[in-house]
Amino acid sequence: MIQDVSLSDNGQSLTEAPGSVVSGIATGDDFRMLGYLPDSDDQLANGAEQSQSAALSPSQGLVSPELEKAIRTIPPKPYTDTLVQYFLSEMNDQYYCLYPPTFSHDYATWWSGKANGQSLTPAFTALLLHLCACAILYLDVETRQQLESDLGENYASLSEQYHRTAKQLSNTIGPGKGGLTQVQQLFLGAIWYKTEALFVESWHALGAAIHEAQELGMHRSSSKAKVSEFEREMRRRIWCLLYTWDWQMSLLLSRPFIINSSCCSLELPNLRLETPNTEANTPSPVTSISLQCQLGQRISTIPGVMSGILSPNQAIAIQQEVTRWTETFPPIFHLTAPDTTHDHTHTYIPMQRHQLRALAHMVTFMPLKPCLTINPTTHTPNLEKSLQPTAISCALDLMQSAQQLLSHLLPANGKFHFAPFLMFDTAAYLCSALIHDKHRDLPQRDKVLECISLALSTLKDVARTAKTGATCYAVLAKIVGNIALSAQERELIWAQRSPATTSTTDIIDDAGRSSSDGNIAGQQNNGIVPSVSGGLDSSGIIPNIHASAGGLGLDGIPSMDLDLDLSDLNQIWDWDNLGLDLDIPGF
Template sequence: MVHQAATRLATSCTECQRRKQKCSRDWPCNHCQARRVAHLCKFPAKKALKVTRSMAKTASLDNARAASPQPNLETSSLGGIAAVTNDNAFRMLGYLPGTEATNQSAENYQSAAISLDLPSMDQPEMKEAMRGLPPKPNADILVQYFLSEINEQYPCVYPPTFLHDYAIWWSGKAKGQALTPEFTCLLLRICACATLYLDNDARHKLEADLEENAQNLAERYHRTAKQLSTTIAPGQGGLTQVQQLFLNAVYCKIEAQFVESWHALGTAIHQAQELGLHKASFKVITSEFEREMRRRIWCILYDWDWQMSLLLSRPFIINSNYCSVELPNLCLESSDPDEFELSPIAHTAYQCQLGQTISKIPGVMGGLMTSAQAIAIQQETERWFKTLPAAYRLENPDTRWDQSHKFVALHRYQLHSIGYMVMFLPLKPCLTMNVDDKPSVERSLRPIAIDCALKLMESSQRMLTYMLPTSAKFYFAPFIMFDTAAFLCSAIIHDRTRTLPNQDRIIEAIGSAQEALKQISESTKTGAICYAALTRLAGSMPPRQEENATMVSRSSDESIEGPCTPPSAPLGPETYNDPYFAEMDAKMLGNSTEAGIVDASLAGLNPFQPGNNELAELDDLINIDMCELSQIWDWNTLDLTLQPPPAA
């Protein structure tokens, strides 16, 4: 289990002492938890009190010695040392924990939104940022949308403290107080990300109020935040600066700018390292709440690093040998141990565990993995699956919280997809080669690769079901479905001897992936690109009578009764009954597709018709414009001997 037992502390927290309440002496305590003020739940350092008492005794002894002078060099030296052994000296040497932050109460809590050091806001970037933000009613909508939709995926801010600072920021703006540039940047980043995620009604309202296209608004917020962020020196701005830099990476990822997102992630990681988030925080002068937030943010950065580095085939930014990853204790949202796994940060902590595990396998971080490493990754990931709690386990998960905590089901399938993605990554070459003349180890891995690919497709489609329609721009599920289906197509093309196992399930999985990508192709650029490319690739597969009969049957059923979902790829009936999908299916594909990625000629393409499956037409795949996806996708990985078009 990831969560840590709540530490039993010696005395009541400062808030309970101030309010004269009985404290549970856990962090966060019962009263602070109920009032959602965990950032104010602080306890005096017990060790510091003990050491202070002992030092007071030492000082009295030194005074007694000083009163009776002795002409002894050794005694004089001890007296000189005792003269400098005070609290500050010991604290400077790192022997005493600090009590500066732990003695704060509600009255002297310092908000991250107001600056006590900056006398004014004369910077042109700050003035531009103040003008660039939407009016408060619109900003309120964007903030609430971010906290309810995006922050559950990437929980980099704690809603109670953020909303507290958010109210102070607007109050300080009205009073003409000096506002911190880092929190202003954070607010702009939140508005930019939330604008891209708005549903149709909220987007139309925002565009009507501000008289500007939502995409243009998001780009303007992002651009303004980027300009203001350049005025903040490295190491300045605290955790708020790390949060806003991380949301820069989130924005780029939402916009499918994967290389830019990776570089933005590196900037956020370097800022976090300047603050010492990669080190154990037991000597840091900070509150228990801030230590927990440090753990959470570093855990998120660590997860993004190892996953994006694997997808982009790039070296890890974080060197695990030179950092300590302290997992969150998961008790910030609830003091009930039975509900620790329902924390929005829980799935991030479990991903962090998996990343730590596979990074310890020799050679994994080098990029190219052997069969032995693929087997080791499979074994470690299967062990990791078994450690997941009941709400996230693979078989018979506990679904009693799916309605009250809507993110639990989404996080469950996200964890499953990431686990199978890690297992499938080193097994991909087994599907792009003729294994008949390969060693027995590689031949034995092909059935494992196919089984893993089918499970990855199923979990990705389940995740997409829970994401739609509000989170259609979340690229991970559509891309994983396309990537896995493409390798399954390559496996069929390379299967010269017709010995590929589970052929019927493979065909069903490819068809289900096409249906799912088709449904989001008109609302997202990523879905449109993936649907066009997969349709073209599936049309190049060699014909088989049983496959043609299967697809003809599927097409006939869909024309009469609507889309049919195979058991192995359940996009449930609730998805197809949604008006969002009914309207999408009613339109002809290509009439209003974003950026014109898919044209009408692909709408009626039956990918398994004999007229479209000549292997010579594989060369047409290289002509498909993958746009931003070309940063993480290369047709050469399918080993289809594609030829580029001749030069003009």
């Protein structure tokens, strides 16, 4: 019979005996060294999240060179205050990766601890640096110029310096040692990369944040975590946010999901934490992330979706799931006749409403993209041909919702990548549809031209302040230059429009329904404007494959972008998906 405890000659258990082989693998830390996660999150009992503040270390230890450098790199308190206040008031509601009351407390504690010579945690210091790196990129011009003047350095250089120093400090933190704060600062690193249009780097940074969260057991039931209920709620929120970013970035970049939802627990956050019971109809700022997480859960059950590549065969199932999802929205987010009572007192609500609407149209359109890149021949699959009118309507709806979201964000948040990239992506596929439209009978051709025109003018405006917009505008202008257009169409597509006031289409009916809201299977001709007849002979068509400097080439790009590397999008955007053989230098 095997004894539970064996004793050595001196009375010690074998697991405690000096030099014992068993003693080398007996502790939880040693099991972790072998790669095993513990059955419960006991390790958190002595971790950063159990201290009074995430900013202070419970023990005085040697300060690493990386931490010393990071502390010196953080700007003086008045400037850091400005960046923190801006992030919490203008940026945090887009992601809600920080809970403002807790972060503000830890922020004040960090400064007081620094003044009193207390030991500061590397994780919170890196978080603060990454916050500064992100916030400084979004500052209004006046505040940014004042900060540049006082600190004596260009804001872009400062942002790069903050990010680089935070990353160096982050690399000194062992897996699972930085707690929830480490996950948050890694996620802010992903935000920074995406703001800088470094999408692949952002995807990998997101993966690092996800793996750190998994190291803390966030992918398992929160009941296993031996932490306070508040800490448990914060973990749920961050895991929900990471899952949301994962499925959206994976689909946008045609990459497999990082998180396998079938092998993890996904608990939705508590939506009453921020608002008292007297405001039962006012959603928490985290409601939007919770809803987006639920959409990811819904579509991940559809075969093939988790591979990151969607096809027309999945269109009906995805459209049905999106419809069911939007029906769960609280009144304040309804797609038609939403409750706008709280819009002025809770400024995050209109932005999140536009964001959810754009997301619904984006997911509906994704499996229909191949329908816009086909050559309509007798060999074209019937499914793609039959769904092309619906694909056009979905693209127009998506462009309208993306433009409305961007108009709401401008001018302060023009660097917010989601809306500009959606406009570019949608317009590029519509360009492919026009190039393949040899018989000039594409459904809603005139509205497609107006839609592309709107994308060009909007992205040109965004290009002045955001690299994503500049890159997207430059590439889209080149693609448009390859479309054979009549003189009238060329004038229409290059007309300058006001993004704030122009609507892409008139496809919203009196009931507030968009043309793609019906069931895809039964609406191939429903709500579709009769196709535009060719009407022009070949002499009336102006091929613009070699666009001149009169507006069809790069001449329309602001001077700051003339040296733009147009291959930036190659790493995230598969040109072959357009079904085109474009002879465009730099692609």
